[in-house]
Amino acid sequence: MISLKNVSKTYGKGKTRVEAVKNLKLEVKKGELFGFLGPNGAGKTTTIKMIVGLLKPDNGGIVLNNIDALKQRIKAKSIIGYVPDEPLFYDNMTGYKFLTFIADVYNVELSGRKRIDELAELFELTAALPDPISSYSHGIQQKTALIAAMLHSPEILILDEPIVGLDPKAAFNLKEKMRNYCREGKTVFFSTHVMEVAEHLCDRVGIINRGELIAAAPPGELKNSPGKTNSSLEQIFLEMTNEADIPAG
Amino acid sequence: MKRTFLLVKASLQGSALFTKYGFRQLRERDLLWVLPFAVAGILLLAGLAVFYLLSIYENLFYIGEQTGHPELLFFYAVSGSWIFVFLTTVPLSLSLFYYAKDSRFLAFLPFSAHEITCSRFIRVCLPVFLINALFLATAVFTFARNSVSSADLFLSGGVHLLTGFLFPASMGLFFVVLLVRIINVSRHKTALEVAGMFFAIAMIIIIQLSVTRSIADPHAMKSADTLSVIRGMFEKLMNTFFLIRWPARSFLAGGIPFLIPSVLVGLASAVLAVGVTGFRFFNDLGRRSESHRTRTAAAKSKGLQHRTKPLSALLKKEYAVLFSNSTFIFQTAGEMLILPLLIVIYAFAIPKEALELIARQLAFGRNAGLVVFAAVTLITSMNSFASCSISREGKSFALSAVLPIPGRTHVTAKLLSQIILYFPVYTVNAVIMVFLLQAPAESLLYIIPGGCLFLVFSFFIQIRGDLKKPVLDWTHPMQAVKNNLNIVAGMGKVFFVILIVGTPCYFIAAFTETDPFFIGTGVGVLSGIGCLILPPRTMRYADTRYEEGMETGYTDSKKSPTR
Numbered sequence: 001m002i003s004l005k006n007v008s009k010t011y012g013k014g015k016t017r018v019e020a021v022k023n024l025k026l027e028v029k030k031g032e033l034f035g036f037l038g039p040n041g042a043g044k045t046t047t048i049k050m051i052v053g054l055l056k057p058d059n060g061g062i063v064l065n066n067i068d069a070l071k072q073r074i075k076a077k078s079i080i081g082y083v084p085d086e087p088l089f090y091d092n093m094t095g096y097k098f099l100t101f102i103a104d105v106y107n108v109e110l111s112g113r114k115r116i117d118e119l120a121e122l123f124e125l126t127a128a129l130p131d132p133i134s135s136y137s138h139g140i141q142q143k144t145a146l147i148a149a150m151l152h153s154p155e156i157l158i159l160d161e162p163i164v165g166l167d168p169k170a171a172f173n174l175k176e177k178m179r180n181y182c183r184e185g186k187t188v189f190f191s192t193h194v195m196e197v198a199e200h201l202c203d204r205v206g207i208i209n210r211g212e213l214i215a216a217a218p219p220g221e222l223k224n225s226p227g228k229t230n231s232s233l234e235q236i237f238l239e240m241t242n243e244a245d246i247p248a249g
Numbered sequence: 250m251k252r253t254f255l256l257v258k259a260s261l262q263g264s265a266l267f268t269k270y271g272f273r274q275l276r277e278r279d280l281l282w283v284l285p286f287a288v289a290g291i292l293l294l295a296g297l298a299v300f301y302l303l304s305i306y307e308n309l310f311y312i313g314e315q316t317g318h319p320e321l322l323f324f325y326a327v328s329g330s331w332i333f334v335f336l337t338t339v340p341l342s343l344s345l346f347y348y349a350k351d352s353r354f355l356a357f358l359p360f361s362a363h364e365i366t367c368s369r370f371i372r373v374c375l376p377v378f379l380i381n382a383l384f385l386a387t388a389v390f391t392f393a394r395n396s397v398s399s400a401d402l403f404l405s406g407g408v409h410l411l412t413g414f415l416f417p418a419s420m421g422l423f424f425v426v427l428l429v430r431i432i433n434v435s436r437h438k439t440a441l442e443v444a445g446m447f448f449a450i451a452m453i454i455i456i457q458l459s460v461t462r463s464i465a466d467p468h469a470m471k472s473a474d475t476l477s478v479i480r481g482m483f484e485k486l487m488n489t490f491f492l493i494r495w496p497a498r499s500f501l502a503g504g505i506p507f508l509i510p511s512v513l514v515g516l517a518s519a520v521l522a523v524g525v526t527g528f529r530f531f532n533d534l535g536r537r538s539e540s541h542r543t544r545t546a547a548a549k550s551k552g553l554q555h556r557t558k559p560l561s562a563l564l565k566k567e568y569a570v571l572f573s574n575s576t577f578i579f580q581t582a583g584e585m586l587i588l589p590l591l592i593v594i595y596a597f598a599i600p601k602e603a604l605e606l607i608a609r610q611l612a613f614g615r616n617a618g619l620v621v622f623a624a625v626t627l628i629t630s631m632n633s634f635a636s637c638s639i640s641r642e643g644k645s646f647a648l649s650a651v652l653p654i655p656g657r658t659h660v661t662a663k664l665l666s667q668i669i670l671y672f673p674v675y676t677v678n679a680v681i682m683v684f685l686l687q688a689p690a691e692s693l694l695y696i697i698p699g700g701c702l703f704l705v706f707s708f709f710i711q712i713r714g715d716l717k718k719p720v721l722d723w724t725h726p727m728q729a730v731k732n733n734l735n736i737v738a739g740m741g742k743v744f745f746v747i748l749i750v751g752t753p754c755y756f757i758a759a760f761t762e763t764d765p766f767f768i769g770t771g772v773g774v775l776s777g778i779g780c781l782i783l784p785p786r787t788m789r790y791a792d793t794r795y796e797e798g799m800e801t802g803y804t805d806s807k808k809s810p811t812r
Contacts, residue, residue, distance in 0.1 A: 052651050054798035073796040078653035088648040090566060092439060092573040097565075104562030105652050110555075134438070 002028040002051065002156060002189055007060035009046050009211075020046040022211040024060070028189055028204075033182045035202035036191040039241050043211040044191040045085055048160050051189070052082045065155050065187075078106070081154035085161050085191075087138075087145040095120075095129035095136070095144050099151060106152035119147040122177070123170050139165040146174060157181055159190035163197060175201055195234040205233070209241045252360065256368035260351070283732075299387055302329075306391035316480040319396070323497040324487065326388035327409075331417040331493065333384070334377040336449045338421025340442065341376065345369045346422075346526065347429055348438075363527035370523050374418055381414035392500065399502035408512060409496055415515035416492070419522035426526050442575030454594060559654055563662035566649075570641050571666070576726040577641055584632040585674045588625070589681065616758050618692025619765045621682040622772070623751055626700045629675045630747075633730060635711035636739030638663045639719040640729040646721050649795070656795030657788035660712060667708050668701075675700050695766060699773025706779040709787045710746065711739035716787070716794050750775060 004026040011018045021043045028034040038044045049055040051062060053073050062069040062076075069076035089098055099116050102108075108115075120126045123143040128136060133144065142165040149157060157178070163171050178188045178201065192198055198205050199219045206216040215222060219233050231239075275281050306322055313321030346352070346369050355365050389406040392398065428441070487494045492514060499508035557565075571577050596604070613620045642649060649659060679696045682688070714735040723729045730736065750772060757763050 049798070053796065054647055054650055056797045074653050074655055077651060080651070082651050084647065086644075088645050090569045090573065090645055090648075093569050097569075101562050101566060104557050105559045105654055107559065108556075113556075 001030045001063070001065055002026070002034075002187060003061075003063040004047070004051070005061040005063070007047070007050060007057045007062060009043075009050060009055060009057055019211050021050070021057075024208075024211075024213055026206060026213060026216060028187055030065070030187055031182050031185045033178060033188045033201060033203045034190070035198035035205040036189060036208065037193075037195070037198055037205055037237055038191075038208035042208045042241075044208060045160055046211075047208070048082075048158055048189075048191060052080055052158055053077055079155040081149035081152065081157045083142075083145045083149045083159045083162050085164075087141040089133045089141065089144070091134040092132050094132055095125070098133060098144065099129070099148060102148045102151055108152050112151075112153070115151055115153075116147065119150060122173050123147065139167060139170070142166055143170060150177070153186075155186055157186065157188045157190075159188070161192060162190055163192060163194055195232070195237060199233040207237060207240055214240055253364050253368045253371070256355070256360065256365065257371045260345075260349075260368065260372050295383070298383055302384065302387040303391060306388055307395075310391055310395050312479060314396075316476055316483065318480065318483055318487075319392075320487075320494075320497040320501055321483055322388055322392060323500045324483070324493060326384045327413065327493050327496050328490070330381045330384035330413060332452060333380050334414045334417040335421045335424075336445070336452065337377050337380060338373055338418045339425055340445055341373050342369075342422050342425040343428075343441070345372055346425065346530075361527070362530040363523065366527040366530055367523050370418075370422065370519070370526075373422070374414060377414045377418050378411075382410055385409055385413060389500070401502050401504050402500050405496075405499040405504060405508050408508060409499070412512050412515045413496065415519040419515075419518035422522040422526060426522075430529075439572065439575055439578070443578055446575055446579055560658055560662055560665075563654065563659060564665050567638075567662050567666040570645075574726045576730060580633060580730045581670070584634070585670060588628050588678045592681065592685070613686060613688075616765050617686045617688035618683070618696065619754065619758055619769055621679060621686055621688050621692065622696045622699065622769050623747070623754075625675065625678045625682055625696065626703050627744075627747055629671060629678060629700070630704055630707040630743050631740050632671070633733075633736040633739070634667050634671070635663065635708045636715050636736045637720070637730050637733050638667075638712060639715040640721065640723070640733050640735065641726075642719075643721055643723055643726075643729060646719065647798070650798040654795075656716075656791030656793070659795060660716075660788060660791045663712065664705065664708055668705070671704055672701050675704060692766065692769065695769035695773050699769060699776055702773060702776035702780055706776050706783060707743045707746070709780075709783040710742050711735075713787055713790065714738050714742075716791055 004024050007021060007024040008019070009021040011020055024043075024047060036044050036047070046055060050057050051064070051069065053069065053076065057070070064076045065079055067076045067079070090101075093101065096116070100113075103113050103116070116129075117126070120129055123146065125140065125143050125147065128140050129144075133141065136144065142162070146159075146162065149159070159178075162174060166174060175197070178190070181188050182203070202219060204216065204218050205222065207214050217225075222236050223231055223233060225236075272281070272284075275284065306326070309322045309325050310319075313319045346366065349369075352365070385406060389402060392402060487497075492511070495507045495511040495514075498504045499511060571581060639646060676697055679693060679700060683690065683693055683696070718735065720729055720733050720735070754768050754772060758765060758768055
């Protein structure tokens, strides 16, 4: 379960001050697959970075599976698997060394490490793992980051633009994996720009614009909201974000 | 050709500091103040190089006169220029031709491979032109100052200034192309850089030693035997390296016939190098990204059979970061080995009599042990290892910050990595210095434990600055280790502590009859007390900073954030 209570985050001071996230209230239930949508610069990555502990909110609270993520940070981090928007690695490690490192720091049992090979086969990565990560293409780096995030079977999976750079087969496998994760009672929170993925995959979607959450509902409910019958999620998204851009008055 | 120069211009604008774009970037980051320092540093370095070269050339000129080979000076100047141009071209070409981020981008634009390689070669030639100019202009100046100068001297000087670097630069490029086609440079990038830098340093030391040991007194007439040996050696060299003989002779009166072939060789080699590089340039670029296909999955389950504790895993990570690029390796290796290196170089470079004289001057009597303690502690603890240990991680620090590991475990791993590297170095340095300064052997009983404790203490002094404000959004590793104010501040703090502790110790040792062993042990105890007080506070601070994620990627508040 992910619970964000009036979370705000500001960057810069004076004239350069930017309110990246404003009083964000959001609940993602256990076992839910939640898609987080928004235009570029809307506050998606900032929100995700606050959830995973890379940024400290200016105010508000974050609770992950009944753990106060701002007070018990280490405990909260141990139940999260995170794939950042730009894959992060120690470049001169080989794929195997990096994944073994992740398994070691998350205290993954020897039996659980078989998942490295299973996931590598699923994403067709086995041949690349003995090589240094610096020699990987973006897609292969993304696959490695996905395996690293899933390796310790986290209760909450947080993925920032996970589909970007994946080949169609890997993207399909990832979507299946995300669905299976939620069937096991785990939570998946991911951001995306691909509306079709959000529409067909997510139990619920949240739309953020200019740091404010402007909608959070199942895709079907958004599509059938008054006056928007038979619209696609893409059309609704564009309408909502455009409306929000028009100044009041 | 116009399109080629367009590429050169774009490449310069995107990478060089002294451009309009570079100035604007500095202004935006409030860093314009670094410019005068940068210019002063470059001028100082150039001034030192000119001074060094002039003194060597002066000696070579007289030897050339005495052996009847006035071209000896130019032979040396051209050889030196070629060696340095070649050594500079290799890493530059690797970086500009095969590692530049825009290479793939350019491959999609309507530029031919030869236009790209030609523009890159011109980029390579810009810095090596300056190296060549430094060697040749100082040689021409020395020759003109000491003898009757001819028009041929200045004509050749001008032509070689503009073209003299083409041959060695082309050879450097050929070497790189060969390297790229023989081995997987992507996989062995760091090893190659380190090997190249070691080779360059070894060459510099060899040149320096050969010059200082072979030429003692330039103006004194050398014995007939010595001159005959030098003449014989030089004539052999001239016959073997005729490509250097041609430009060397072209500087002398009547040497114009040698000028034409030497210039033609330079131009032809440049055309050939650019042609060969461009011939399979896109193929070579493509090969780099396919490197992972070359290995089988034989190593598939290697490493999955055993489990290590998080601290051990973090320790391995520390070394993975340290060995991730040649800049970090050289910075650390240089700081660790500075004392033994200096001793070895001076042992070779300084005549035996002078060394004995220095040893007599440095007789510290009963306080020799304390002097060794102070010197070795100062040299070994004034390092940048701790004060940029978080900065070294760069953007991948975010990975450390999301791991469910407390900050104190990260810092402990960093401390252990320093202990493993620096304790043996400190011990070896102490033993060497005790031997050289003839200090009592029993002084090692306080020097080694006291110094090691101080190293731990200084680690905590230095890492605090990097915990507070790490430099994480660097694009080149040099920014993390050279342009990092945490290092200067860390070294300053350690020096201050040594000064505070060392000053009273000096007065007690110099003006009282206190046993040096007692003073040394006292300093060791003080270091131990420091190790009890400082680490718990730093560890608590580290926990907080890691838990907060150090606001990764947003350290610069003036930079527009990506939301």
